[in-house]
Amino acid sequence: MDAQEVMKRLQEPFPPEEIEWRVGSTNGDKTKGIALAYVTNRAIQNRLDEVFGVFGWRNEYREWKEKSQLCGISVKVEGEWITKWDGADDSNMEAVKGGLSDAMKRAAYQWGIGRYLYKLENMWVPIKAAGRSHVLVSEPQLPQWALPEGFRYNGKRQAVDPPPQEESKTETTQKKNTDNNQENTTTSLMISVAQIKYSHRIKNDKHISDDDFKMMVSQVGNGKESIKDLTKKEASILINQLNEYPAGA
Helix, strand or coil: CCCHHHHHHCCCCHHHHHHHEEEEECCCCCEEEEEEEEECHHHHHHHHHHHCCCCCEEEEEEEEEEEEEEEEEEEEEEEEEEEEEEEEEECCCCCCHHCCCCCCCCHHHHHHCHHHHHCCCCCCEEEEEEECCECCCCCCCCCHHHHCCEEEECCCCCCCCCCCCCCCCCCCHHHHHHHHHHHHHHHECCCHHHHHHHHHHHHCCCCCHHHHHHHHHHCCCCCCCCHHHHHHHHHHHHHHHHCCCCCCC
């Protein structure tokens, strides 16, 4: 996977369930605030796993001043570790833990993960008090350009232009919709293009033979013959095994 493709994969938008919201600036009577969007740490970790492999990245923390911390996210490029750092102060809630989490999010932005969220226009939404702080009454919707390709704003991945559905559905239509949902769910669990290319890159770098590679695919996939048939979970296992494979063996 070349640098341009890595950058594109890192910068891809996330589905709404992997975005969390916080209150930014508020109005005078504290009834409305600006909704700020952040990628969850779990989504960041999954993105790094998919692009670089489980053993292809790492993070570390350092204290900074009195109530601040730095996070460095390192990725392995051609056998060398490259690190990008950023930091954050302790948060109002779960001070140190929140600060560590925020520091990692900012370090991820250095790698382009979730950086597109900075382009969102300010959205003023109703807020309510929560202890010493405030929370959103409801989460706003992201614009279409800030959603994954083919993602419609009903929380489900669908076709980009799904056909209109009548209010009264027949049993045939219901069955078709059910089948489509199952197919979409299955597709979302299948190996990603990034995982396929990264697996082949490790294979070539370590001079793993085609027969050995096929055998490893079959072992993690319970008899599957092609890497394209693996699930994302099976692909992650395969990438781990490839990274552990002795070079030139």
